[in-house]
Amino acid sequence: MTHTSPGYPARDRDGHPHSTVRRIASAVAGRWPTYLGIALAAATLFDGDGGPNGALIVTVAALSYLTVAVLDRPGAVWLVIVVLFGIGTAADTVGIGYWLAFGPIALIVTVIGLVRGQLRRPGLYVLQAPQMLVVGVVVLLAEYGGLEFAGYLVAAALIGHAVWDVAHWRANKVVTRSLAEFCFVIDSLLGLGIIILLVLA
Numbered sequence: 001m002t003h004t005s006p007g008y009p010a011r012d013r014d015g016h017p018h019s020t021v022r023r024i025a026s027a028v029a030g031r032w033p034t035y036l037g038i039a040l041a042a043a044t045l046f047d048g049d050g051g052p053n054g055a056l057i058v059t060v061a062a063l064s065y066l067t068v069a070v071l072d073r074p075g076a077v078w079l080v081i082v083v084l085f086g087i088g089t090a091a092d093t094v095g096i097g098y099w100l101a102f103g104p105i106a107l108i109v110t111v112i113g114l115v116r117g118q119l120r121r122p123g124l125y126v127l128q129a130p131q132m133l134v135v136g137v138v139v140l141l142a143e144y145g146g147l148e149f150a151g152y153l154v155a156a157a158l159i160g161h162a163v164w165d166v167a168h169w170r171a172n173k174v175v176t177r178s179l180a181e182f183c184f185v186i187d188s189l190l191g192l193g194i195i196i197l198l199v200l201a
Contacts, residue, residue: 033178037185044186045193054154054190055139056098058161060084061183062135063106065164069128069174070113077175099140106132124167124174131164151198158191 044053063084068077087105088098110129113119119129135157142153165184169177 033182034185037182038189041186041189041193044190045197054158054194055143056085056088056092057190058135058154058157058187059098059102059139060088061161061165061187062132063102063109064179065168065175066106066113066128066132067109069125070109070116070118072118074174074176077179081179099136099143103136106136124171128174131161135161151194155191155194155198158187158194162187162191 044057047053060081064077064080067080067084068074071080084102084105087101091098091101110119110132113129119125138153138157141147142150142157147153162184165180165187168174169180169184175183
């Protein structure tokens with residue numbers, strides 16, 4: 001409820017004047033996942049390894065959704081993202097390839113989810129294993145299939161996962177909305193960026 005008096009600005013229920021700057025600052029702060037996604041997408045593209053890094057990013061995103069669905073703890077998704085990205089980066093650094101690490105993790109998590117029932121729940125939960133499979137197949141084809149259009153496959157996986165992010169944001173299930181927002185921004189921008197770079201190359 002607001003209170004107004006002649007010659008004085010509107011006040012909130014606590015008697016404090018409304019501050020346009022405060023409202024703008026609050027709105028801007030609330031969009032931090034978007035800004036983080038933009039920054040990371042730009043850094044990935046400008047690094048020159050948009051395709052390979054995009055493949056890792058979309059794989060981490062897909063596996064994070066699957067893992068958090070099985071944990072049934074949406075708030076844990078940011079920690080899961082960081083841990084999986086660390087595992088994938090470490091695997092690539094030592095030369096074994098992140099899929100040799102992610103493959104067993106995805107299989108174990110899927111089996112646990114099916115046995116315990118989380119991945120048999122209706123709605124988005126039952127679709128987590130299939131989305132992991134689709135992303136996995138596309139990325140593996142792009143990275144190891146020797147295809148001339150491999151970069152476009154990675155871009156398609158990213159854009160497809162951006163649609164997946166929107167579905168989760170709207171439903172507000174499985175993962176937090178902040179993660180879904182962040183993931184949508186980085187997936188869509190990175191996917192479109194890769195396509196633009198391929199066309200211009």
